[in-house]
Amino acid sequence: MFMQGAGTPKLGLDLAGGTTVTLTAHTENGKNPPSSQMDQAVKIMTQRVNGLGVSDGEVAKQGGNNIVVNLPGQGQGRAAETIGSTAKLQFRQVFAEAGGLPAQAPATTPTPTSSPGAKATGTPSGKATIPGAGTPSGKATGSAKPTDKPTGTPSDSSTPRGRALSQALTAPTPSTSPKTTPSGSASPTPSANPSAQTPVAPDGNDFAGVDDKAAIAQFQQTVCEPKGGPTVPGSNDVNRKWVVACDDKAEKGSVTKYLLGPVRVLGEDVKSASAMPPDTSQGQSSWSVNLTFTGKGGNQFSQTTTEASKAYQANPSSPQSQVAIVLDGQVVSAPSINQGPITGGSARIDGPAESFTQTYAEDLSNKLKYGALPLEFKMSAIDEVSSTLGADQLRGGLIAGGIGLALVLLYCLVYYRGLGLVAVGSLVVASWMTYVAVVILGENIGWRLSLPHIIGLIVSIGITADSFIVYFERIRDELRAGRALRPSVEVAWKRARRTILVADAVTFLAAVVLYFLAVGGVAGFAFAMGLTTLIDVVVVFLFTKPLMSMLSRTAFFGKGHKLSGLDAARLRRTAQTRANGTARPTSQEV
Template structure:
């Protein structure tokens, strides 16, 4: 552990909310009908958020209900990623694209030439990081000016190059897909197409099957000014209007074909061919069937209805074009991801979708000034406790007390190194309850040494053994007592850790950790050291300062003679 600390140059552990400050977030539920949420849904949301921010259980993040709100305390300053993680619902839904246009209609340019049947100039929405333009010339003025992502397809053998930074959705085992010329050419306006109006974003697009209210909302929505952090409250059983993740495109989307509850798992990784970060999504059996069915149904439709939008919390993160059915129950999302953003998205999907939408009703930064005072107080109390125990060992056991003091110092060093390694590699954050647990455990650790020393003295008092043999016989008897006592303490700590949350769980973790360290130190340091000093004349002859002298132990004449002969 010392080498790990030195290599990582992490000589100070990370501190929890009460010692280093952090952020307190209050989330208020937002329901579609405006009524109060059920307690069952709140409890499930608390569980999922706690898993997200405190998956290992030792990061000192706290999540609790407060009436109908959820209060989250996150240690450390500047935890923007964590705030996004806890406040998003991570509900991934896959919806067919019914219509698409740029976020804002481009200014109308005077036309000098009338459009012909063979082709016309079409206003094409700018491609965004979430979509790639696949527009083609056709009889429709702009029906095929479609922002579309790219999807893997086993049907394509020579994919066209992609623009830099384009996100795309892929499946397990194919190549990048593109909009087919045939589909593009066949996208002529139908009898239900929108009126030919250059200012209308729906001009030339098929609007059949779309509710009139959605068409009005689609024309009026301004995605560039929309707050897309939380997303809209979208009903999976209804068509919706949504924006792309960067606000450059707007969509009309059909009912959800695959819902996030059908996701069985998600992992972040890298594409072996390109090296870019991706998120692999696996579906349950029902979700796999639904995914295969929707890709099979829309593959032959004209653009943009052959696109399948991946919608996360009401925001379109990618809208790939589908060219063939995709069976197998596995898909992946790739694009401008970093390791952090890919891991965050995978964690959100893996830990489950929140049953409620939330808004951040308050975000408060907690100062670390008071925490520093508490830290200093905790360290001082720990040092005072350690010094008192050492003085007691020294005054009562004299020379044997030096062995106990050395064992306590070793235990303290091992504890610090363990805390430091956990802090920088397992998300552990040292808080005041942890410090209290460590201080309380000083006495528990000293008990093990006392049990061993008393066994040695009992053996010598009887006068049947020399010090060297007494050390070995006493160890066989003492270790059973030590193990039983530590086992009881460890079981109590484990039960308390799993049944409690927050500060109490932190105290239980520290107590269980020091119990394990106590066993390691006694077996690997105290016992070998005692066997070594038993060979020294200072202890073997029962020197007055050794703690094993006749006067100190009330030794019988026979016992004193036996020890002197040794």
């Protein structure tokens, strides 16, 4: 808890206030969208709230075209943007690539010595890791082809840029120095590259296979702004065969534009997506997003990368060797498939550490994981929610919890005397573990402590005390039977632990069922109750039982002091008195 730098729990919407975001759906005809699409949007947004780790959030329809999202905590702008974004994912093959800024006119007309599609800077646009080829370890990390420099001047630098697509089913190998194709190398022969005879444009593209002159003209006229400019019109339309798109984030003012072919794989064919931290043992320095495709999507992706791989084998400088990952009309990555097709239904998106941060990877994975919204939403209002009422509820809940804990401790001390100190110590340890667990879960999964959570924690005090009572009564039964304290502690534990486990299992099972079937505050109550039930098992097994074994070796408890609560003689007299008072008379006595 202290290593994470957090010492207090995160509070939910009812205790700390939060942010209210109103999202308005827009349709082409200006009318209210169908109710089914609004319901689907509410479901997706609810999943995104949970995926962001913002528990205790609320998503509800308001009117015919509004959705109101309540997020606990202040400053939830990033979460609100992620919730309402469309996140339309496409995989398209690249047919042309050039600098997004206006290029300077070349001093001379391109000659056949410039290879078609050659890039000036030698900056790799991505890499593909393909299993089973090339290296003794069964994996070959291929180098990417170079990309344009906006000025059109040659350069031999090899600065990594872009995000990589690789096979996720195998461990990636340490990154190797990328190979570059010199811009001044001899052009491929017609047999190696049939498209080499096509006239080459000033940007180095031959537009082989592109049958739309309007798309070529749009590509040549498009100017992409540095640092992630606006989306090119039409680039998010899945029905368009040819689209022009720009980089989503350009580093150091360098931008790239792409002419992309038809959609080969849709975002709906992505089965799952997860953000992964960098694996330093494999030479990674940035976060990544692992993708798993459905059966249909995996087959389509394999076919796409097969065609791109063939294009690379024919001409390593061909733009068609790249597969672009387009998110919301902008190219996230355009890696070159240079070692063979990517099969197996899995892939990975990663990139430079300075841009592909944990925040970016988590947001991207949540967008891909929960799919595109069926409607386009715009944020129409964002307000802060007051927490005055929540502070009163928190104070009342803490007072109620303190009173309940004090009553349980008082009962244990009065009834069990010295033995009650063991119960007190166990409850203190359980309370501390619960507090630490709440803080850690708040930092790692975004669990926020709301009033239903506090109720679940208070109820767990009695559940935890039940375990101690079962064990203590078993020990006292063994003492009444004439055993010494030390063997009584061990024998009683063997009998009590099964009862404790069965009781906790029933409670935990009820909490699990309630958590998955309920929603909102009831689910939060069930989560808290299940958590404290697990903590109860840990405390009884790793604290209460070992502590009793240690105390049984002391003179105060071992010799049965009258204040220890384990006075064997007193326990036997009490048992005998009860037996005599409740025994039925014999026939002779009658």
